[in-house]
Amino acid sequence: MIKNMETTFGEYIKQKRIELGYPLRKVASHIDLDPSTLGKIEKDERQLNIEQIENLCQVLETDKNTLLNYHYSTRIFDELKNYSQYSEVLNIVNEQLTCYIGKQTSIRYEQDWREKEFSNPNATIRIGTMFSGIGAIEYALKRLNLNTEIQFACDIDDFAKQSYFANYEIAKSNWYKDVHDIKGEKYKGKLDLLVGGSPCQSFSMVGKRRGFNDTRGTLFYEFARVVKESQPNVFIFENVKGLVNHDNGNTFETIKATFDELGYKYFYQVLNAKDYGIPQHRERIFVIGFKDDSVNFSFPEPIELEHKMQDFLEDYIETKYYLKEKGVKFVTSSKNRTKRYTQINGEIALCQKANQQFNWHGDFVFELQAENEFDEFIFDVREVEEKYYLSDKVRDYVLNPGTKNFKTTIKTDLEVARPLLQSMHKMHRAGVDNYVTHNKGRIRKLTPKECLRLMGFRDDFKQVVSDTQMYRQAGNSIVVDVLIAILKQMDITKYTTK
Numbered sequence: 001m002i003k004n005m006e007t008t009f010g011e012y013i014k015q016k017r018i019e020l021g022y023p024l025r026k027v028a029s030h031i032d033l034d035p036s037t038l039g040k041i042e043k044d045e046r047q048l049n050i051e052q053i054e055n056l057c058q059v060l061e062t063d064k065n066t067l068l069n070y071h072y073s074t075r076i077f078d079e080l081k082n083y084s085q086y087s088e089v090l091n092i093v094n095e096q097l098t099c100y101i102g103k104q105t106s107i108r109y110e111q112d113w114r115e116k117e118f119s120n121p122n123a124t125i126r127i128g129t130m131f132s133g134i135g136a137i138e139y140a141l142k143r144l145n146l147n148t149e150i151q152f153a154c155d156i157d158d159f160a161k162q163s164y165f166a167n168y169e170i171a172k173s174n175w176y177k178d179v180h181d182i183k184g185e186k187y188k189g190k191l192d193l194l195v196g197g198s199p200c201q202s203f204s205m206v207g208k209r210r211g212f213n214d215t216r217g218t219l220f221y222e223f224a225r226v227v228k229e230s231q232p233n234v235f236i237f238e239n240v241k242g243l244v245n246h247d248n249g250n251t252f253e254t255i256k257a258t259f260d261e262l263g264y265k266y267f268y269q270v271l272n273a274k275d276y277g278i279p280q281h282r283e284r285i286f287v288i289g290f291k292d293d294s295v296n297f298s299f300p301e302p303i304e305l306e307h308k309m310q311d312f313l314e315d316y317i318e319t320k321y322y323l324k325e326k327g328v329k330f331v332t333s334s335k336n337r338t339k340r341y342t343q344i345n346g347e348i349a350l351c352q353k354a355n356q357q358f359n360w361h362g363d364f365v366f367e368l369q370a371e372n373e374f375d376e377f378i379f380d381v382r383e384v385e386e387k388y389y390l391s392d393k394v395r396d397y398v399l400n401p402g403t404k405n406f407k408t409t410i411k412t413d414l415e416v417a418r419p420l421l422q423s424m425h426k427m428h429r430a431g432v433d434n435y436v437t438h439n440k441g442r443i444r445k446l447t448p449k450e451c452l453r454l455m456g457f458r459d460d461f462k463q464v465v466s467d468t469q470m471y472r473q474a475g476n477s478i479v480v481d482v483l484i485a486i487l488k489q490m491d492i493t494k495y496t497t498k
Contacts, residue, residue, distance in 0.1 A: 009074035010044035016060040030059040113300040113489040120493035128152045130196030134163045136478035137195040159469040166464040179222040184229025191230045192496045196223045197238035224258050233495040237287040264289035267297045273479040275302030279309045280417040280454050300485040308415040312453040422475035456480025
């Protein structure tokens with residue numbers, strides 16, 4: 001076991017791998033590298049991308065801080081090993097870091113976005129959304145108890161429209177199926193906030209110039225066009241993290257040049273949902289634009305993650321309480337609960353001592369426990385229906401690490417969820433999607449309600465579409481809690497005119 005810092009980063013991870021008895025290819029596949037590249041990293045001939053550290057910690061079962069210590073110390077050593085005055089350099093760096101950390105601590109203390117109050121809480125925020133989905137920004141404003149007026153919304157998916165109309169107040173005339181049909185001039189002077197995020201598309205470059213005209217024919221062009229025509233006070237453009245490097249960086253450079261051309265002062269940063277209260281690894285880039293060029297904006301600071309994915313799961317009844325499979329299906333049926341044929345868990349989420357008498361034709365009775373202090377993150381809900389459990393055949397598939405040519409690391413019951421995919425209803429292997437187990441080892445996929453919770457939607461969000469569509473819509477949404485952090489940080493009520 002390595003216990004001193006004389007060891008390099010490469011030597012440390014090699015020793016940890018050998019201690020665990022893992023071949024090079026097993027660790028390499030877990031962090032999406034080929035074995036030869038990992039071999040060079042172990043020899044300190046190449047550096048590991050810092051973004052792969054977390055996955056490396058998981059597979060090597062080691063502390064993240066320890067791994068980072070070796071990572072940075074090796075990089076500093078490589079830079080200074082041939083410089084005789086290295087001790088003076090280290091002293092200077094130490095002083096600089098001490099000063100920097102002190103300033104950052106002061107900034108965080110003074111600007112904690114969670115403690116900020118809106119300057120105009122009674123304002124009505126006029127919003128427009130493109131590629132609206134299930135209305136993440138609308139729901140964020142709802143959770144913040146701010147008044148809103150939806151000027152328009154747009155989505156090509158008819159199922160998304162069903163979900164949107166079931167959850168928000170909007171006139172049918174203000175809904176657009178096609179972004180090309182939105183006439184921005186109609187909303188000029190009537191829009192405080194415009195939100196959208198289009199799919200990545202490469203732009204046709206003419207010479208070295210980058211700007212608005214180069215984006216023609218793309219969905220981003222339509223977003224930029226509506227910004228140009230409607231002149232919102234603020235816009236939020238959200239996209240996948242890969243946008244930054246898409247088409248060798250040309251795509252994002254053109255997007256930035258376009259916003260420059262439109263006269264907006266903008267700020268951008270990649271934010272991860274797990275840094276804003278939601279236990280899901282979901283990195284997205286946010287571009288925040290202001291019509292007022294005097295605005296200085298800094299993105300909200302990350303907060304400590306206080307809850308695990310398990311805190312967002314629906315309650316459930318263990319199978320040992322049921323006599324046979326038919327009874328399980330009957331008492332967990334939504335139809336039977338709605339018709340009051342069965343009552344499971346009552347109105348309480350947790351029973352300290354539960355004495356249950358059961359008959360799958362009758363009632364379920366639990367001994368009540370004193371109500372806990374309210375916490376909006378801990379859900380007091382019904383149990384999981386039988387249909388969300390995997391069959392033996394599907395279970396064997398999702399727990400299989402893969403084929404000869406493709407291997408993935410299988411892990412269930414994660415504390416921080418993997419990114420939710422719009423194709424999650426197809427049930428990929430457990431190295432790609434999220435699965436949870438129950439006491440008897442049965443596995444079930446996340447329910448649509450759980451997926452919505454992991455996107456920041458509470459249980460008052462109405463599901464009016466099929467599970468398949470709800471999975472897709474949740475996977476396509478923006479995480480509500482990230483938007484809440486942004487809205488509080490900027491004080492969105494300062495940018496209203498009504």
